[in-house]
Amino acid sequence: xxxYLQYLKSCAGCVLRGxxxxxxxxxxxxxxxxxxxxxxxxxxxxxxxxxxxxxxxSWGIGIANFVYFVGVAASVALLIVxxxxxxxxxxxxxxxxxxxxxxxxxVMCLSFIISDLGRPDRLLHLSPGLGVINLxxxxxxxxxxxxSVQLVLSLYIPAYLLYKRYLGQAPNLAFVLPPVxxxxxxxxxxxxxxAFLLSALKSRDFWNTGLLAPRFLVSAAVSGPAIILLCFAxxxxxxxxxxxxxxxxYLAHVLRVMLPVNLFLxxxxxxxxxxxxxxxxxxxxxLFFGLGEHTLLPxxxxxxxxxxxxxxxxxxxxxxxxxxxxxxxxxxxxVFSIWVExxxxxxxxxxxPSPLGEVVEYVPNASEIVLTIGILAAGALLFTAAAKxxxxxxxxxxxxxxxDA
Amino acid sequence: MKxxxxxxxxxxxxxxxxxxxxxxxxxxxxxxxxxxxxxTGTVASGCDHPFVKxxxxxxxxxxxxxxxxxLFQRIEQRTHAWSGVRVKVSDPQxxxxxxxxxxxxxxxxxxxxxxxxxxxxxxNLPNDPEIRYIRVVEADNGSxxxxxxxxxxxxxxxxxxxxxxxxxxxxxCRNPPxxxxxxxxxxxxxxxxxxxxxxxxxxxxxxCQAACPYHxxxxxxxxxxxxxxxxxxxxxxxxxxxxxxxxxxxxxxCLHRVRRGRYxxxxxxxxxxxxxxxxxADPSSEVRQIIASKRVWILxxxxxxxxxxxxxxx
Numbered sequence: 001x002x003x004y005l006q007y008l009k010s011c012a013g014c015v016l017r018g019x020x021x022x023x024x025x026x027x028x029x030x031x032x033x034x035x036x037x038x039x040x041x042x043x044x045x046x047x048x049x050x051x052x053x054x055x056x057x058s059w060g061i062g063i064a065n066f067v068y069f070v071g072v073a074a075s076v077a078l079l080i081v082x083x084x085x086x087x088x089x090x091x092x093x094x095x096x097x098x099x100x101x102x103x104x105x106x107v108m109c110l111s112f113i114i115s116d117l118g119r120p121d122r123l124l125h126l127s128p129g130l131g132v133i134n135l136x137x138x139x140x141x142x143x144x145x146x147x148s149v150q151l152v153l154s155l156y157i158p159a160y161l162l163y164k165r166y167l168g169q170a171p172n173l174a175f176v177l178p179p180v181x182x183x184x185x186x187x188x189x190x191x192x193x194x195a196f197l198l199s200a201l202k203s204r205d206f207w208n209t210g211l212l213a214p215r216f217l218v219s220a221a222v223s224g225p226a227i228i229l230l231c232f233a234x235x236x237x238x239x240x241x242x243x244x245x246x247x248x249x250y251l252a253h254v255l256r257v258m259l260p261v262n263l264f265l266x267x268x269x270x271x272x273x274x275x276x277x278x279x280x281x282x283x284x285x286x287l288f289f290g291l292g293e294h295t296l297l298p299x300x301x302x303x304x305x306x307x308x309x310x311x312x313x314x315x316x317x318x319x320x321x322x323x324x325x326x327x328x329x330x331x332x333x334x335v336f337s338i339w340v341e342x343x344x345x346x347x348x349x350x351x352x353p354s355p356l357g358e359v360v361e362y363v364p365n366a367s368e369i370v371l372t373i374g375i376l377a378a379g380a381l382l383f384t385a386a387a388k389x390x391x392x393x394x395x396x397x398x399x400x401x402x403x404d405a
Numbered sequence: 406m407k408x409x410x411x412x413x414x415x416x417x418x419x420x421x422x423x424x425x426x427x428x429x430x431x432x433x434x435x436x437x438x439x440x441x442x443x444x445t446g447t448v449a450s451g452c453d454h455p456f457v458k459x460x461x462x463x464x465x466x467x468x469x470x471x472x473x474x475x476l477f478q479r480i481e482q483r484t485h486a487w488s489g490v491r492v493k494v495s496d497p498q499x500x501x502x503x504x505x506x507x508x509x510x511x512x513x514x515x516x517x518x519x520x521x522x523x524x525x526x527x528x529n530l531p532n533d534p535e536i537r538y539i540r541v542v543e544a545d546n547g548s549x550x551x552x553x554x555x556x557x558x559x560x561x562x563x564x565x566x567x568x569x570x571x572x573x574x575x576x577x578c579r580n581p582p583x584x585x586x587x588x589x590x591x592x593x594x595x596x597x598x599x600x601x602x603x604x605x606x607x608x609x610x611x612x613c614q615a616a617c618p619y620h621x622x623x624x625x626x627x628x629x630x631x632x633x634x635x636x637x638x639x640x641x642x643x644x645x646x647x648x649x650x651x652x653x654x655x656x657x658x659c660l661h662r663v664r665r666g667r668y669x670x671x672x673x674x675x676x677x678x679x680x681x682x683x684x685x686a687d688p689s690s691e692v693r694q695i696i697a698s699k700r701v702w703i704l705x706x707x708x709x710x711x712x713x714x715x716x717x718x719x
């Protein structure tokens with residue numbers, strides 16, 4: 001117990017110490033987080049009326065970000081497979097970092113969801129025992145359940161591995177392997193349940209397709225590795241830890257396989273929706289071509305598709321993808337394009353037109369954008385702090401000393 | 406009620422202090438007891454705080470009659486505090502052997518939207534931001550393509566030639582997608598078929614709103630602003646009481662009226678006689694007669710929601 005407190009103390013010390021650039025980076029993120037917090041306060045104090053959401057488009061950028069980061073959390077399983085199924089040492093070294101990306105994604109998802117609630121003060125109504133949970137019929141209730149498990153899993157695994165490493169002991173595989181295996185299964189589960197949450201709604205034709213869950217998983221296997229690759233590149237550059245080239249090659253390889261599959265699934269959807277030309281495909285026409293004077297979304301989705309194709313070309317040409325800068329650029333393009341495709345480009349057409357045929361165009365306003373940036377900054381802040389501790393422990397700079405405790 | 410309990414707790418603590426003092430008159434134990442009394446007092450008065458009371462409030466179905474009485478009083482006092490209007494919150498129960506149903510004659514409806522306004526008056530719907538339970542779609546004759554119609558028509562005179570009007574409100578489905586969607590069971594179907602919302606249990610996630618194929622649910626984006634002279638003092642806990650911010654609300658067929666033998670406000674306001682309301686469980690009721698003898702159709706019947714709202718031509 002005392003030893004654990006000692007460990008926490010040295011972790012805190014590790015987070016608080018750093019060079020000038022580190023303080024600038026963390027300070028900047030803290031300011032952005034703080035601004036996001038102020039915006040959140042207004043969401044609560046004034047009601048969600050300060051956003052641009054309406055009874056026609058009742059979910060906006062918050063839910064879009066939620067869906068997106070569920071994918072990032074799920075995609076971390078892609079790194080666990082080589083580490084624990086194929087037992088490749090280079091990957092074991094980055095599993096903790098990957099799990100930290102997962103847990104921070106989950107925390108960000110929860111922040112996006114809770115800040116989108118009309119009554120966050122009644123969150124306890126969702127908790128077992130204190131509240132009333134509508135199981136088995138509500139997909140949202142299921143999502144809350146599987147998310148709670150995911151949060152525990154992705155907190156436990158890195159916390160345990162790191163502490164063992166700090167003590168200089170080998171982790172007990174009996175405590176690691178079962179949750180790690182479960183977390184791989186859970187990655188599929190959280191994303192599938194989130195897809196079912198939308199695809200099960202018969203009122204929204206745009207979401208009501210069996211292809212939604214597979215598309216979610218495949219697009220997660222694009223946005224996730226892209227974000228992870230960029231995070232790892234940042235660690236290599238600024239973090240004082242060398243992540244093996246093999247890890248980067250693997251992530252780029254995943255992108256090379258999954259991006260074409262993702263484009264294929266998108267194409268299938270587009271073909272079926274637009275070729276049938278029925279009245280229920282109005283949402284797809286809104287997304288790709290716009291309805292009347294409402295033409296904002298097509299600009300985004302076509303930009304995203306162009307980004308997808310450019311990234312794909314970079315990834316397919318060996319000479320280009322071997323240049324780190326081009327590889328990182330293609331990842332950045334994909335981070336954005338999937339955000340459009342499965343974030344705003346997925347949520348908004350579901351509401352447009354409304355079930356009674358109204359077309360209301362939603363664009364997030366300043367308060368929503370500040371809140372979004374705040375949550376993203378909080379995620380980056382947490383990641384930097386957690387990655388710093390992880391690297392210090394992994395490289396042996398932070399270790400239980402003989403004299404301690 | 407709670408106040409008594411609090412003062413009761415206070416008396417108990419005083420007694421405890423006395424006991425302690427008589428047992429061993431030491432200063433230390435007196436201080437301890439005084440501290441205990443202070444803590445108990447804070448907790449007791451903390452429970453009395455409206456915010457804490459709201460936080461601890463139970464789901465409608467778990468409220469006892471005592472709880473309801475106290476809760477309704479609290480709502481009445483709150484409304485009086487900001488508006489000066491004395492309202493009466495009640496909780497009329499569903500009637501046995503009754504399943505409410507609506508039938509609407511599209512040949513008669515001319516899009517005058519009196520129903521919309523009467524509904525707003527009856528149900529304490531705010532004007533800013535505007536919440537209306539009934540939406541009237543104006544569509545071209547010969548088309549059921551809702552996307553080609555409009556709900557925002559503004560005409561000096563109705564009906565417009567070449568158009569027909571389709572009022573849509575909650576269909577009180579027998580298989581309601583909204584009830585399935587709610588993660589906290591804050592919305593459910595009553596035995597008489599009316600789908601209600603516990604405004605004090607809803608967490609405001611709006612999943613039900615996404616699930617409803619009839620666009621029947623409304624969200625309170627801000628604290629509902631309603632002028633005191635527009636407040637309807639006859640308020641049902643599960644229907645037309647003034648809603649808190651951040652929760653979902655919807656048409657309840659005016660359950661505070663219909664369960665007491667009155668017609669819904671929209672029915673009474675309709676000047677064309679297009680609206681028919683009654684008991685679907687009673688074979689001799691007008692709605693049952695209409696379903697049996699007229700050309701009846703159901704909006705979005707293919708979705709399998711099985712509504713209690715029928716459109717007909719007669």
